[in-house]
Amino acid sequence: MISQSTIDTLRKTEVGARNLFIDGVQTAGATGATLPVISPIDGRPFASIADGNAADVDRAVLAARKAFEKGSWSRAAPAFRKKVLTKLAELVERHADELAVLGVRDNGTEIGMAYKAEPVSAAGTIRYYAEAIDKIYGEIAPTADNVLGLIHKEPLGVVGVIVPWNFPLMIGAWKIAPALAAGNSIVVKPPEIASLTLLRLAELAAEAGLPEGVFNVVTGRGAVAGEALGLHMDVDAIAFTGSGPVGRRLLDYSARSNLKRVFLELGGKSPNIVFADAPDLSQAAVVSANGIFRNSGQVCVAGSRLLVQASIYDRFMDELLKATTKLKVGDPLDLGSDVGAVSSAEQLTKNLNFVAKAAEEGARLVTGGERILTETGGSYMAPTIFENVTEKMQLAREEVFGPVLGVMRFDTEEEAVSLANATVYGLASAVWTSNLSTAHRMVRAINAGVVHVNTYGGADITVPLGGVKQSGFGRDKSLHAIDKYTDLKTAWIALG
Numbered sequence: 001m002i003s004q005s006t007i008d009t010l011r012k013t014e015v016g017a018r019n020l021f022i023d024g025v026q027t028a029g030a031t032g033a034t035l036p037v038i039s040p041i042d043g044r045p046f047a048s049i050a051d052g053n054a055a056d057v058d059r060a061v062l063a064a065r066k067a068f069e070k071g072s073w074s075r076a077a078p079a080f081r082k083k084v085l086t087k088l089a090e091l092v093e094r095h096a097d098e099l100a101v102l103g104v105r106d107n108g109t110e111i112g113m114a115y116k117a118e119p120v121s122a123a124g125t126i127r128y129y130a131e132a133i134d135k136i137y138g139e140i141a142p143t144a145d146n147v148l149g150l151i152h153k154e155p156l157g158v159v160g161v162i163v164p165w166n167f168p169l170m171i172g173a174w175k176i177a178p179a180l181a182a183g184n185s186i187v188v189k190p191p192e193i194a195s196l197t198l199l200r201l202a203e204l205a206a207e208a209g210l211p212e213g214v215f216n217v218v219t220g221r222g223a224v225a226g227e228a229l230g231l232h233m234d235v236d237a238i239a240f241t242g243s244g245p246v247g248r249r250l251l252d253y254s255a256r257s258n259l260k261r262v263f264l265e266l267g268g269k270s271p272n273i274v275f276a277d278a279p280d281l282s283q284a285a286v287v288s289a290n291g292i293f294r295n296s297g298q299v300c301v302a303g304s305r306l307l308v309q310a311s312i313y314d315r316f317m318d319e320l321l322k323a324t325t326k327l328k329v330g331d332p333l334d335l336g337s338d339v340g341a342v343s344s345a346e347q348l349t350k351n352l353n354f355v356a357k358a359a360e361e362g363a364r365l366v367t368g369g370e371r372i373l374t375e376t377g378g379s380y381m382a383p384t385i386f387e388n389v390t391e392k393m394q395l396a397r398e399e400v401f402g403p404v405l406g407v408m409r410f411d412t413e414e415e416a417v418s419l420a421n422a423t424v425y426g427l428a429s430a431v432w433t434s435n436l437s438t439a440h441r442m443v444r445a446i447n448a449g450v451v452h453v454n455t456y457g458g459a460d461i462t463v464p465l466g467g468v469k470q471s472g473f474g475r476d477k478s479l480h481a482i483d484k485y486t487d488l489k490t491a492w493i494a495l496g
Ligand code: NAD
Pocket: 162, 163, 164, 165, 166, 171, 189, 190, 191, 192, 220, 221, 222, 223, 224, 225, 226, 227, 230, 241, 242, 243, 244, 246, 247, 249, 265, 266, 267, 268, 299, 300, 301, 399, 401, 427, 466, 467
């Protein structure tokens, strides 16, 4: 773990103007225009990124395609790809302090969480796919004796990676690592408000020995650089994490261009269901508070709808309030802070609009609901709980992506299932119960990509992550993710 003195030194590091990363080198954008990087810690600019456009995306895709055709990565022995990616994992670990602090200055996540979730987790992900890639075999089909049917697994070609600002390095690695391990070339479009760590990752990849042109980064605005990538005729797939509306655009771009495949990891409105027989109510309350408030609620799987069984409602709410008010919101680069800054002033305004609407619709504010620490100039928000939330309210239906929890009560298991599934989303969920049968029934009944039991979050790289319904399709993490970045090719050989 990182020390406070290291953090205090690194937080003063000059970052300056950052270029695009194309064909193995840093390069200015076609127009020379830049975007300021504003830290949500204090609201001040501390760097700038290139405002990449369609011409820059063209350059990056061309470099990626050329590298792919050349074959020094795409057709290299898996053992070679493993060696380079293992080296990259080591470099990410070696630079973990630097990457963690850089990322926190960019997006405001509390350092304790950012350190583990960003460089440490990204390094683990890269190592996982590096180790996997020389253990995946093609197949021999069960044919008649006079024929040989071979099923090869091949990389797709050029993969576009578009990720959000909450955990750019971790989520980026979930896509970048399996795509590279399978032999693809990539063009990454980082989130405009948190691009710095992915730019650094590309540099580290070059240092690890990844051939030029295999890993390119075009920073810039989603509606410009992101759109150009989505519409590009020579991009074979887009792996996306972000909001539903942008996910829909990407499907549209695909239909209007070359029918590239699109994998969407979108938002959620995940139910966290506490039954009266939960094994330990106070522990459940602490984990539930962390499950919505850490990283200021900017977690795709955040348990943003809390469903509590009526018979323990008051007791549980007391425990939840205790756990919530204990969370210290403050400077994300202070190891003593449990919750850091909201990623941007715009996101904070969005969160406060949700609060106003919830109050207007009749939900009862239990705690929070306001901007705090205004004297810092940064974007901080008090963890916020509303109760008496009903199915029709905006707070029960729409993703806030902020530290705002809506609480509902239920009597029966059937009612819990019905409330849990009353959403267009289906990303994550949790059930707290001592009854094994209840747990298994709930796992089957809840429409979501993951059902936690007696915990929230923390699922490691060995299991898939992704949603059902409007939370998207395709899975990150685990060996299953590799399927997204490979195609099957049949060889049908007459043996005579
Ligand atoms: P966003 O959809 O606004 O942006 C995500 C990325 O898409 C950014 O890189 C952005 O620049 C790019 N983009 C924006 N407009 C684009 C366009 N027209 N064409 C192409 N690219 C475009 O999302 P956000 O605000 O960065 O992140 C928050 C959202 O992400 C939330 O809805 C959250 O639930 C979701 N999210 C989901 C997961 C998951 O695994 N399912 C994880 C984290 C975040």
